[in-house]
Amino acid sequence: MNVQEFASRTGISPHTVRYYEKIGLLPDVRRTASGHRDFSDSDILWMEFITRLKNTGMPLADILAYATLRSQGATTLSARQHMLDVHAQRLASQIQLQQEHYAQLQEKIRWYQNAIVATTNISKKK
Secondary structure (H helix, E strand, O other), X not given: OOHHHHHHHHOOOHHHHHHXXXXXXXXXXXXXXXXXXXXXXXXXXXXXXXXXXXXXXXXXXXXXXXXXXXXXXXXXXXXXXXXXXXHHHXXXXXXXXXXXXXXXXHHHXXXXXXXXXXXXXXXXXX
């Protein structure tokens, strides 16, 4: 598939797709006889994984390091697992912190709901 279709199927802009190829995140993209990019389904799966890492807060530099290890093959399996373990631990901490923020926000919303009810009841009594 060409850049436009790949971009459409992955939700990434064509500009970003070209940039990712340029910096090495999408290595070895096949080319047609006329030199146009020809992405495969495996490229889509890889792009989905890159997007997931980005969406969970992994810095682009770390994703590039992971991609470099990936390109080196099976000898880097433990290093890649370690990178993902570290990222998962960081993500779990962020989730816990967000849950704490959410609980505090819910508590504040309940306070406002109670204050509004109390104010409404006082107004009705007058």
